[in-house]
Amino acid sequence: MHTCEHCEARSFNMCNALDADELARLASIMSDQRFEAGTTFIEEGAPADDLFNLTSGTVKVFKLLADGRCQITGFMMAGDFLGLSRGGTYAYSATAITPVTCCRFQRPQLRGLFNELPKIERQMLGLAMNELMAAQDQMVLLGRKTARERIASFLLSLSDRAVRRGRPGNPVELPMTRGDIADYLGLTTETVSRTFTQLKGEAVILLKGNHGVDIQDLDALVEIAGQEDREACFHPFDQIA
Amino acid sequence: MHTCEHCEARSFNMCNALDADELARLASIMSDQRFEAGTTFIEEGAPADDLFNLTSGTVKVFKLLADGRCQITGFMMAGDFLGLSRGGTYAYSATAITPVTCCRFQRPQLRGLFNELPKIERQMLGLAMNELMAAQDQMVLLGRKTARERIASFLLSLSDRAVRRGRPGNPVELPMTRGDIADYLGLTTETVSRTFTQLKGEAVILLKGNHGVDIQDLDALVEIAGQEDREACFHPFDQIA
DNA sequence: CGTATATTTGATATCAATCAATACTCGTGG
């Protein structure tokens, strides 16, 4: 019997809003899946047959322009949903940047479940609202922040996210490459690297190899980021009604 | 009796998914409201007591940084919802840029209605998904497009939106100022102006005073925008399941 | 009409992109 032991306790996800029967019903229509690092398992424009709920690992969600320019719209982790579609085709591409495990739902079956369990719909609405607010923060970052502010905001948001998931907020783990960070923040690899170096020189951070950052002066980092409200997750109702 | 005669027929909104009884129930908890141009009726951080559904006019939704930098995250029109909150306070500010009429819902009452009419929840989920996809397109624009591409994309998206609302797609109406456009596209007033002038010089557009643009060469504009998929609105289920 | 506001246009500055090496990391096999 498939329960949700793999859904991390603090993660804001579908499972923790359902009772045992409902979980069983949910489990009956989902299958576990695993992707190697580097696997692109959702391609923008392809038929959107499945919906995924990550249980471990990190995924980059991105859109490409015709000439290859890439904008990463988010890094997805355990608890996050993937597979938003527009007119039956995926609205973005998704690539595993670490090995990933997830639950796969087939759309027709999920459709039925939605009618059976309105709770799930509410939960999804809450998740969508959270994503929407994160998207708005990212628009502020991309439209109006300097490279320095972007990097500081990024580190803080990764740290907050780790804490929310019950992990230490420091040091910050960076499973993605500098290029991925650049594609997420609307910068280039070189600018990301230079900015890290600069913050290191000011003793605000310490680089732990290529995939870790130790925050040495949190106050300074918050100051640099331009202290917008730190992100938080609430019950769906908080956002809508 | 309050019906939805003011909800524009082609607009993707709550009312057209409900039957007469449900509409009446909805009407019973909402009140009409009007705002003059220039009125800021939602302030980021203020207690989020109300939710608004626009019936006419245009509203800019924005976030401010501490030093006054502004990012407009969207222009809202008839059918759109306003009042997203985070922990009981509004997540953004909203200012009418033309005279605006809207329906106001008080949260506690709306909360009850949600439990009564799950349809509304599904409709809201669909709206949220559409907004999320628009937000992702905007991230691509802000993170990776040139000023020229941003202006072209903006004009096309306003045109599409007008068509979807049953209005002519050309000429494009621009109720907002150059400064608003700049704050939406992550540019400055001057760059917006220069880019309009440039496109006019290439006979791609024709400026009709300060608040109108005639698209003279649609193909060229699409080409400049970098032809991502044109936006479209679908049934909520299309996006989720 | 005249005044305030919004827009356009011009000159210059600047931040980040680009182009170009160099250095580091990490996995692999000798």
Added chain:
DNA sequence: CCACGAGTATTGATTGATATCAAATATACG
């Protein structure tokens, strides 16, 4: 265990797109 190599990151020099600063027009509104 170390050397190699491919990918990844850093650093440097220069360019370039857009911001900034500064007038000059145009538009809208009382």
